[in-house]
Amino acid sequence: MKFQIRFADQIVGLFIILAVMSVVFILIMMGINQRWFAKDYKYTSSFKTGNGLSVGMPIKLKGFQIGSVDKINLLEDNTVEINFHIFDTYIEKVRKNSVLELSVSPIGIGGSGMLFYPGKATDIIPELSFIPSTDFEEGKELIAKELVNIPPGDDTILNIINDISPLLRSVDSTLESLDELLISANATIEGDMEGPVGDIIEEVAVMVTMLNNALSTAMIAANEILTNTSGITSNLEITTAGLTDTKGLVTHLLDPKGSIATLLDDDDELYKELFSIVAEIAKTTEELSAFVKYINNTQPQISELLEGSREALVKGKDVLEGLSNNPLLRGGITGVTEQPTTFMSYGEEEF
Amino acid sequence: MYDIYLKDITLIKNERKILADIETHFPEGKTTVVIGPSGCGKSTLLKVAAALIPVDHGNIFVNDKNLRKMNTSGLLDFRKNSSFVFQDAALWANQSVYQNMSLPLRLHFPEMDKDTHDNKIMEMLDLVGYTDSIHLRPAALSNGERKMVSLARALITSPGLIYMDNPLVLVDPSVAKKMRKLILDLHNTEATIIANFSSPELIKQMADYMIVIKDGKLVEAGTAESVQNSTNPVTSAIINSLLNQNQDYI
């Protein structure tokens, strides 16, 4: 105590100086960390909706924060204008034809992010310029013309693929079961296996329902990344067209004189038709199975395919259910309420 | 040199008049002793005259200047040239003897160099007979030592106006003897002294003027001789009880 009183001036001086120095140190560190002393380059962009946008939202390029959103305004034409800045250390990335994309998590967890895709041109976009977003044609066009450097393995897409892979595995196994079932149905119809055709076809219907459910779930997770795709679905579509063309098949089935036996005696016409349909389904299912395996390892734009497949299988299920209920159509085809898919981005909502 | 004049002084505390319409004069260069029965307001009158207690009514004039209307520098000058010796020493408890002595000097003579300052402190403590350590706190001193230091502190600025409120009360005889001599020496200077003594001998030796009060009211004021020979029965009774005691116990 005596020491403290004797050296009170020095102790108090040290007490004050250390406190002031610690504050100054923290302020400097805050300044460096929060980039108070660095120059930021300001730009604007526009989006269809403000959903998922927030002030301070980081703008990322390949997982690195290169800037953030400063201000969000709703304009007269109901589009949303944002003001944002890019850190001076990343200014050379802001090249002509750069595009912004608002990425929203499809399953609603994990928030959203603003992705920056630099243009392939060499000249840097001057400050205060407009940088288009993928919400509008201008941005889409730049991507379509391959003027934008979009990284192959974007984080968001990889995350989504990871999220849906268990679902896709379930689809895969369902399809395999369906495949086996169809083969056995095929064999039965050919006369290789015993048992009524109706039972087998009912099993097919159950499997198709399962497939339908599994695909619906997969749709929810996959919707964001899945856009224009074609090719593989063509077989399914053709098959489905055949199945839904009830003029041939179902008309014969409805014939009061008819039975499976009479049908099979009908110059083998209906049998051949049914056989070819089932064979088509088996073949398509194999393709679909292979496709599902493929999308587990890659990240193509598969939305349309899966949606198409789902619709086709729903229709196929209807027909198969009709077959299974009775060759004489005891229960007919039940009406199904179309279950809407969540095939719409949050960003597409209107105000 | 100070001439103090109190005009219509009234002090009320808890709805009771401690001092009532007191008008009196303390002539310059003289010693005026306030006398009266115990609890009549002698100490309070001294503190009012020293402007230590604000009054409810009335004015204090110092050399014809109203103390209540005096500016800060005028008041500081008055404080520099006046001092008060308290009945219970009133040393600053959180400061050493040295610091108690030093504070008035540093305040009123900031230009004084350290040596002169320290010499002055030692000289005054020596004068009152204090011999103990100057670094002790008041709590470590005896009652007599505290009184010594209190008197030394009051005299360190060589004031021209000294208020003394029973400076020798509860002081042991050996200390009282030395302090009494010092107070008597002050009487021979030009300083104006306003005092409240309980020692009859000191009253007799010191008083040039006397003020008699009872129950907060002025009974009589005048030269020591006139008051002592007063025919006023109240004054006579007080004089008899105070001054005609057989022994001077302090």
Next chain:
Amino acid sequence: MLGKLGRWMINHIKALLYGLGFFFQIMKATIGFARKGQVGKRVLTMQILFTGVQALTNISLIAIALGAVIIIQGVGILPQFGQGDLIYPILITIITRELGPMLCAFIIIARSGTAIATEIGSNVVNHEIEAYIATGIDPISYLAVPRFIGVTISLLLLNLYFNFFGLIGSYFITQFIHPIQAAEYFRKILFNLHPEDIVSSIIKSLVFGIIISVVSIYYGFKVEQSSTEIPQMTIKAVGMSFVLCMLADAFIVLIYYTLY
């Protein structure tokens, strides 16, 4: 009954006006202190020593313990909701904006508020105040102002130390129980700490310092004659300091959330 109520009201209004007058007198004397305060500078130094330096041990221990508890609890619970990074804003809100200034104020009320009220009360009873006046020393300038400045500065500095220990010191304690990567921790703390948090914290500690010092000095001077009044006035000083600090805190928080 009505008369009593009226008298009670008038007395309280008078007391409030007296208190405000006392506060403005201290403020006025504070302005003059820097110019002519050489006599009171030692008192100021000692006040900072007693109120600030000697309370540093208590403050730093409380800050480290509180910070460590928040981190450990937060790191355990928040990631379960996918909000692990919320620990940093929570830590800053509690340490910097809320509990830092308030806990420092409570400690200063308990340590220095009581000491000031008691000391000044004793000075009054022992006629030391009269001795100051007789010497020519204004008790407000010499006794009140250094304590006012000293307590206010000390509380401000202690709050800074509280923040320092609460945000940085607690990290090292946490390492024994729940290790976090240092670079990540400090980067995120610095990223989440905003100037308005620091300004709010500083304003709070300044306001609390002013409240505690003025209230303690006021109740100290309210002692009149008897030493039995000293503890009574000290208790009143503590109670009033608590209440006014809480009210001021609520008011500052209200302003903070209105502005930001």
